[in-house]
Amino acid sequence: MLNEPPPQSPARIETVRVTRVETDGRFTRLSFHAPEQAKRALAGQFFQVTCHPADEIDSFHTIPLSPLLNRPFSINRWIEDGFSILFEMVGPGTRRLGASKQGDRITVLGPLGQGLAEIPPHVQHLVLIAGGIGVAAFTAFAQLAQQRGVACSLYYGVNRGTDLALRNPRRKGYQSRLLDEFDSLGCRCALSSMLDGSFFPGTVVDLLERDRQENCVPFGDPVEGILMIGCGPWAMINALAKWAMPYQIPCFLLIEEMMGCGLGICRSCVVPGYDIREDGTKTPRNIAVCREGPLIAAERIDWEKKWE
């Protein structure tokens, strides 16, 4: 509340235009004409997006009542004149947004939270680990890695082969537009599927462990120069954090919690965590994901209390 770091980039409320809608019926990507917002945003930051087109709000400021709250979405990637968000249509808000048309005007608040301002100089390889729709935030990280000339790998775990986002079965390559993009950004992709044999059979963390055992890129012996960033369901990021610890691989997570305001005001999105001083001492406190996250060092989370 009082001891949170200042915002990394100033948030604004603005109405932007949808320039492109891509969908496979389950996942949708909206691109916005928003050059200013895109310039301010960092990989890992998010926007609070109003689910209704702005033109539905009349001059008396009577707003559509359902869904009422804005929905948080990570910046998926930068485009020439703005940025995109990519989401799975899982409920009323994402379905309403998914029905947006090119030319619709949508109100967005952001960029919000803490993202990755820069890849630290000692990092030679950025390793992104996604569970399901957690992949949505990662194109921006791959873009950053490419710009900085840092190697990048994506580990992407799904339940079944058909769960890949932005699928296009007629396409060659990965049969997913999203993965083709990672490919063209020079980001190596490794896939796992837990429930069918489409890809490596197991969880994405099982896949990481296999690659480490076989000393596959990016894992040398010893494992060094790596920065890992994970995003996905709680059970997955917890497993990832546990896995990374013994190898002392720096591990950051993009955390999702139910959000009200997105600004650190309502205290709905807190996770139990710590402040860690340089001498290693930990002071417990609630971390507001929307202000101090979504990008949070794995060791700052009090996993035991989270699972209580």
Next chain:
Amino acid sequence: MGMKDNGEFIDMRVDLAGMELRNPVILSSGTWGYGVEAPDIIEQVDSSRLGGIALKGIFYEPRCGNPTPRLAETSGGLLNAIGLEGVGVKAMAEEVLPCLHPRKTRIFVNICGTSREEYARITGELVQKAWDLFDVIEVNISCPNLDCGGMEFGTDPKSAAEVAGAVRKAAEGKPVFVKLAPLVTDISSIALAVAETGAEGLSLVNTYPAMLIDLDRRKPVLAKNFGGLSGPAIKPMALRAVCLVRKALKTHALSTAIIGMGGISSGRDALEFLVAGADAISLGTINFVNPLAYEKILSAMEEIMRDRFAQTGNPEDLRVRFWSGTLTLN
């Protein structure tokens, strides 16, 4: 005073228990934090366009609040069970309030306690350490999300009056507003009991106790099982509470001020609360939809007032204080 219009000024000033507010729009406790959390957004808040801000509630000691999920959405509203995560009175007096100073708007410090003594102790400390830094003590006896304290004082006229009396005594003349729970057998009798202690005002209303169920898991959605419902869904009920309390106060020749709140999300909503008997209104949940909603709502109120004046030619329609309590019941 506002814009010039057809040779007439639009006047948004209101009198709230003897205090002048620039306009009747206040931000509700718990929905704008301590006014310091989002400096980049606050920078865009024109505090000269804001009647006041009620800060997030505090207990005497800092608190870490309830487990998550603490918030869930429902049709036209949301449920929260934040559990008053807060900084405590020391940090309020020494860190938060000095940060908000100098300010152009009225500051309401919202307090909660587990006993009458705790309410009085917080008040005493605020008065002693930060007298110049705030304008009103808002006494929350209506939080539905606590294991002890909060609403237990707000459901019975006698204990509500005891808390109000204790705070008033400790407040040494700072205006005291008591925030009432809406889901009670007879809100008017509680309001009257509080008003008779001499409390300067009433904040009506807090959230309605409610729950949501996750059918798949057959579990409540919120970690604390129950929460408080706020947002547009409660507006008609909150309006009724304001109307009933104003009527009861009038009957007893009491002129206690009322801040009306509950689901206000448009200029129309805001004026309806004034007409029902509120002297000022407060915005809560709508701040989560748009943290600068107050601007739009204020402008919309002015637009409606101008339209009304254009029809009636009555200059009182351009003075928002003359809208208060103009409801005629059938």
